Amino acid sequence: FSSTGKCPSAFSAIYSKGDIPCRLVHGSVRHKLQWDSPPETLQFDPLLVTLAEGLRETKHPYTFLSREGFRELLLVHRAAEKATPLLPRLVPALKAALAHPDAGVFERGLNGLVQLSEAVGPALNDHLKPLLTCLSRRLMDKQCKEKVIGALQRLEAHGGQVQ
Numbered sequence: 001f002s003s004t005g006k007c008p009s010a011f012s013a014i015y016s017k018g019d020i021p022c023r024l025v026h027g028s029v030r031h032k033l034q035w036d037s038p039p040e041t042l043q044f045d046p047l048l049v050t051l052a053e054g055l056r057e058t059k060h061p062y063t064f065l066s067r068e069g070f071r072e073l074l075l076v077h078r079a080a081e082k083a084t085p086l087l088p089r090l091v092p093a094l095k096a097a098l099a100h101p102d103a104g105v106f107e108r109g110l111n112g113l114v115q116l117s118e119a120v121g122p123a124l125n126d127h128l129k130p131l132l133t134c135l136s137r138r139l140m141d142k143q144c145k146e147k148v149i150g151a152l153q154r155l156e157a158h159g160g161q162v163q
Helices: 011-016 044-054 062-074 079-098 103-127 129-138 142-159
Strands: 022-025 032-035
Touching: 011 044, 011 062, 022 062, 032 062, 044 062, 044 079, 062 079, 062 103, 079 103, 079 129, 103 129, 103 142, 129 142
Parallel strands: none
Antiparallel strands: 022 032
16 A cells, blocks of 8 residues: 655655654653764754754654754754754745644644744744744634744744844
8 A cells, every 4th residue: 555645744754764863762751862963063954954844744753753853953052053044944844834734733833933933033033924924824723822822922032122
């Protein structure tokens, strides 16, 4: 049986080829990532973009790998310096996750957006317009409204004053 459906992103194929330098470690209670080398030493280009694209995945373990890998890379020392030049490529990937009909994909995209804003701060401001369009659509959804409002408040806090 072969599936003719298109994969949500290229992430699963890239991970299967071994081009994502981490693997899933199954714990008895919680899963975690084990990196082949410390995340601080990794090149963010194209890894962070690939992980952002993977936020659209809907199957385990890809959902966990992309979400956790994206989060962990943005927590490393000098993440802002490494991620800021990638914003023009990260924003379309996050927009695709935010526009996805699957609620889990939307939530991963929303969390990724907040994590990115925490990492790069006001550098994200010039790239927000296409993302805010997706968020405004979800404000009408009762199940998403609180999460979107919370994310917008955090974006405002990390974005600083509008110039």
